[in-house]
Structures are given as C-alpha cells and as structure tokens.
Amino acid sequence: MTAGEAVSRLESGMTLGIGGWGSRRKPMALVRALLRSGITDLTVVSYGGPDVGMLAAAGRIRKLVAPFATLDSIPLEPHFRAARERGALELMEIDEAMFMWGLHAAANRLPFLPVRAGIGSDVMRVNPGLRTVTSPYDDGETFVAMPALRLDAALVHVNRADRRGNGQCLGPDPYFDDLFCEAAEAAFVSCERIVDTAELTKEGAPQTLLIKRHTVTGVVEAPGGAHFTSCAPDYGRDEARQKEYATTPWAEFAERFLNGPDNGPDAEGT
Amino acid sequence: MTATRSEHCVIACAEAWRGAGEILASPMGLIPSIGARLARLTFSPDLLLTDGEAMLVGVDGTVEGWLPYRQHLTLVTSGRRHVMMGASQIDRFGNQNISCIGDWEKPKRQLLGVRGAPVNTLNNPTSYWVPKHSLRVFVEKVDMVCGVGYDRAAGARHHRIPRVVSDLGVFDFATPDHSMRLASLHPGVTVEEVRDATGFALTIPDEVPYTREPTPVELRLIREEIDPADTRAREVPEEAKT
Numbered sequence: 001m002t003a004g005e006a007v008s009r010l011e012s013g014m015t016l017g018i019g020g021w022g023s024r025r026k027p028m029a030l031v032r033a034l035l036r037s038g039i040t041d042l043t044v045v046s047y048g049g050p051d052v053g054m055l056a057a058a059g060r061i062r063k064l065v066a067p068f069a070t071l072d073s074i075p076l077e078p079h080f081r082a083a084r085e086r087g088a089l090e091l092m093e094i095d096e097a098m099f100m101w102g103l104h105a106a107a108n109r110l111p112f113l114p115v116r117a118g119i120g121s122d123v124m125r126v127n128p129g130l131r132t133v134t135s136p137y138d139d140g141e142t143f144v145a146m147p148a149l150r151l152d153a154a155l156v157h158v159n160r161a162d163r164r165g166n167g168q169c170l171g172p173d174p175y176f177d178d179l180f181c182e183a184a185e186a187a188f189v190s191c192e193r194i195v196d197t198a199e200l201t202k203e204g205a206p207q208t209l210l211i212k213r214h215t216v217t218g219v220v221e222a223p224g225g226a227h228f229t230s231c232a233p234d235y236g237r238d239e240a241r242q243k244e245y246a247t248t249p250w251a252e253f254a255e256r257f258l259n260g261p262d263n264g265p266d267a268e269g270t
Numbered sequence: 271m272t273a274t275r276s277e278h279c280v281i282a283c284a285e286a287w288r289g290a291g292e293i294l295a296s297p298m299g300l301i302p303s304i305g306a307r308l309a310r311l312t313f314s315p316d317l318l319l320t321d322g323e324a325m326l327v328g329v330d331g332t333v334e335g336w337l338p339y340r341q342h343l344t345l346v347t348s349g350r351r352h353v354m355m356g357a358s359q360i361d362r363f364g365n366q367n368i369s370c371i372g373d374w375e376k377p378k379r380q381l382l383g384v385r386g387a388p389v390n391t392l393n394n395p396t397s398y399w400v401p402k403h404s405l406r407v408f409v410e411k412v413d414m415v416c417g418v419g420y421d422r423a424a425g426a427r428h429h430r431i432p433r434v435v436s437d438l439g440v441f442d443f444a445t446p447d448h449s450m451r452l453a454s455l456h457p458g459v460t461v462e463e464v465r466d467a468t469g470f471a472l473t474i475p476d477e478v479p480y481t482r483e484p485t486p487v488e489l490r491l492i493r494e495e496i497d498p499a500d501t502r503a504r505e506v507p508e509e510a511k512t
Binding site: 021048066067068069070075076080081084085086087093094095096097098100115116117118119120121122123125126141142172173174175176 | 323336385425
C-alpha cells in the first residue's frame with residue numbers, strides 16, 4: 001500500500017505509537033502522509049524526535065506520552081519545546097525504561113509491569129494517575145506499576161520487509177519497533193525496499209528479522225522514508241535538512257516538506 | 271608540564287570510575303568521555319565503553335560487543351554501570367533536572383525531558399558533570415526532579431550518587447544528612463568562588479584538598495592519544511581559572 005492508504009486506515013482521536021528513537025529511523029514518510037491528512041486529536045506515544053515536533057507544530061497532538069523529544073545532533077526539539085511552552089499539549093512524561101515496560105505490558109496483554117524507575121522522582125508528581133505495587137515476596141520492595149501503553153496503531157520504518165509484513169532491521173540498533181507493532185491493534189511498516197521473502201535472510205542474519213507478519217497490518221515501500229532522520233546502514237541523518245527544519249518557521253518548512261520538490265517518494269498516490 | 275583546568279576536570283571525572291571493576295562506564299558529555307577512556311587506559315582496564323550508539327568498543331574503537339538501547343536498559347537495572355549525566359539544575363541533596371525550567375504544566379523553558387534519569391538513579395551509581403558551575407545550575411530546589419536525590423531516595427536500595435564534578439571542583443554527599451559537600455577544589459579555584467556560584471549552603475571541610483594533578487603518563491594520554499584536538503578546552507576554557 002501507499003503511505004496515504006496506510007494513513008487512511010487511521011482516525012482522529014487514536015492512540016498512535018511511532019517507532020524509531022529521537023532523530024533515528026523515524027517513519028517520516030508515514031508522518032508526512034499523516035500531516036497531509038486531516039487526522040488530529042492524537043495521543044502520540046514516542047521516543048520523541050522530529051515526528052513529535054512536526055505533529056505538535058501542526059497541532060495534531062492532544063496528548064504526548066514520551067520520555068524526551070530530541071533531534072540528537074540538535075539536543076532540543078524546537079517545535080516540541082514551543083508547544084510545551086505554549087501549554088499546547090497534554091504530556092505524560094515518563095522515564096525511558098518505564099516507556100519500554102509500558103510497551104512490553106501491552107504486548108503481553110498485562111495491565112501493568114513493575115519497574116523501579118520513577119520512584120522518588122517527579123514523574124510521580126506530574127502523573128498523579130500512576131500507582132505503585134509492592135512485591136509480595138520477602139524483599140517487600142515498592143515499584144511503579146507501569147500501565148500498559150496500548151496502541152490503536154503503530155507506525156514504524158525499517159530497512160527491508162516482504163509484502164506480507166515480515167520486517168528487517170539491518171542497522172546496529174533495532175530500537176523498539178517490534179514492540180510498537182506488538183503493542184498495537186494495527187501496525188503499518190514502511191521500508192526502504194520490499195523484497196521477496198526468500199531475500200530477507202540473504203541480506204542479514206535471522207536475528208535482524210524482528211518484526212513478524214502477524215503483528216503487521218500493512219507494508220509501504222518508501223525509499224528514503226526515514227529522511228531526514230538516519231536509517232543505518234542505508235543512509236545517515238541529513239544534518240543540513242534537519243538544521244533547516246530546526247531553524248525555519250514551521251509553516252514555511254511544512255510547505256516545502258509536504259508540497260515542495262523534496263516531498264519524498266510517497267508523493268504520488270497520496 | 272602544567273595541567274590546564276579542563277585536564278583537572280578530566281582527572282576528576284576519570285576518578286569516578288576508579289575501582290569500579292568490570293562495569294559499563296556511561297559518560298555523557300565530552301570531558302566525562304575523555305575521563306572514562308583515560309580511566310580504562312590506566313587504572314580501570316576492565317571498564318566497558320560504548321561508541322555512544324549500539325556497540326561496546328575499546329578505546330581504539332574495536333567492537334567487542336552489542337548493546338542496543340533495549341539491552342542497555344537491562345544493563346542499567348542490573349546495576350553494573352556507572353553513568354555520569356549532565357544537569358541543567360542540581361540541588362543540595364543531588365536531585366537533578368534536565369526536563370524543564372519553571373512550572374512543569376507550562377514551562378518557561380522546555381528542555382530534554384526526564385530521559386533515563388529516574389531509571390539511572392534508582393538502579394546504578396549516577397554521577398553528574400556540570401561544565402559551568404553557576405547559581406543557575408546549583409539551586410536550592412530543582413524545578414522537576416528527574417534524577418533522584420538523597421532526600422527523596424528513602425529505601426531505594428541501589429541509589430548512590432558518588433560525585434558531582436564541575437569546572438570548579440569535585441563534590442560528594444559524604445555528610446551525615448547526605449547533603450552536598452565540597453570534596454576538592456581544582457587548582458586555582460578558591461572556596462569563595464565556589465560559594466558564590468552555588469545557590470545553597472555547601473558543607474565545606476576545614477581543609478579542602480585540591481583535585482590531584484595528572485601523572486605525566488595520563489597527561490600524555492589525554493593530549494596525544496585521547497583528545498589531540500583539545501576539544502576539552504572548548505568545554506572548559508582556560509580563562510575559567512581567574
């Protein structure tokens with residue numbers, strides 16, 4: 001399917017998980033399609049990067065669940081910052097590990113998982129809904145009961161996939177993309193290249209086949225689909241474009257990003 | 271050869287990992303990274319280091335293992351790690367903030383977010399590096415507690431903040447109530463200078479030692495092997511001495 005077709009399966013008000021990490025292997029072609037759609041009022045669950053920044057700048061996020069938002073080489077995400085300083089979005093600010101265990105809980109159909117992280121910190125103050133749980137064993141330690149981060153849909157971008165939804169991460173870090181798919185009702189995987197199933201084991205070891213087709217709803221071929229974030233080993237981050245993103249007023253950048261000559265390979269068919 | 275201020279900072283950071291054994295050194299920031307590599311090349315040869323991404327590497331970059339984020343988070347909870355984080359604010363009991371300045375609901379200045387500070391401080395030794403010691407950083411009360419301090423860590427069995435290193439000196443929490451103490455001054459810095467740049471009452475021992483000098487071998491390693499481009503001087507300029 002195209003990015004536009006994938007996004008046509010989404011609805012306003014959904015809880016949407018976005019894969020990658022910071023400014024690394026973000027499903028930017030899918031984010032672009034989302035920005036072109038009228039979908040809004042989203043709860044976005046993300047190890048935040050420019051995906052969060054752009055959706056926040058466009059006013060599509062009602063609530064954000066994240067431990068951070070960063071552009072990595074530019075530490076502070078400008079549009080996330082601006083949205084926060086305007087008080088424009090609700091935030092569930094949690095620790096990186098709490099976030100991971102929230103996805104694990106959802107993937108395992110558990111209501112929560114105990115985590116040590118969060119105790120004593122202001123994560124508890126700013127999330128008054130968080131509860132603790134005490135170990136029933138001799139240690140008696142008290143943990144945060146990290147609630148499952150169940151997703152209506154997940155958007156991730158990987159290096160290769162077959163048409164059935166088997167996804168392959170060829171870079172050094174798979175991040176948490178398989179978990180996002182497992183935690184979601186529906187998952188849309190974009191990839192640099194769709195290959196025949198038999199090709200998958202030729203380019204990488206079996207351990208690179210992290211995303212399984214039973215967790216995937218649709219596959220989108222989107223070469224350059226993580227641009228301007230990195231997509232190792234296919235390409236690194238486009239630092240010049242990222243800098244332009246960080247320093248250009250959003251309306252102006254959005255015009256170029258969504259409608260300009262560099263609007264990406266998914267432009268046709270949307 | 272006289273060591274510069276930035277080189278004293280490197281030594282003070284490296285010392286955080288002395289005697290740490292076979293654990294992961296996670297330095298965040300330039301001078302802590304130089305310090306961790308120096309420790310590994312000298313007195314703490316069993317330390318594990320990463321390339322800042324997903325690989326465990328030697329000082330020369332030789333890959334010896336794989337540590338993607340998901341495994342890194344497990345390593346954190348195993349406790350076999352000593353991280354040195356940055357701090358936009360830090361208070362008398364070692365509470366640290368990198369999330370936002372002002373009211374959390376609508377911050378005056380949004381920063382990174384809590385990142386992994388809560389999981390780090392509850393699970394493995396966490397030290398801090400502050401390249402510019404000032405009243406803005408060393409505050410009476412942080413606006414958002416990301417890294418947990420001693421006054422909020424009651425019962426947290428794996429909580430420990432071994433040290434805070436700034437461009438002025440080294441600080442620890444070796445006081446009866448675990449409030450911050452001046453442990454050493456970098457050569458050229460005075461107690462008054464530290465007091466003036468700190469927004470809360472520090473414990474100051476009668477005799478404050480100076481941060482130790484690097485050995486000739488250490489100085490050679492810093493200047494010729496680890497940081498020949500002298501990037502450390504950009505993080506802590508020599509003018510800081512006055």
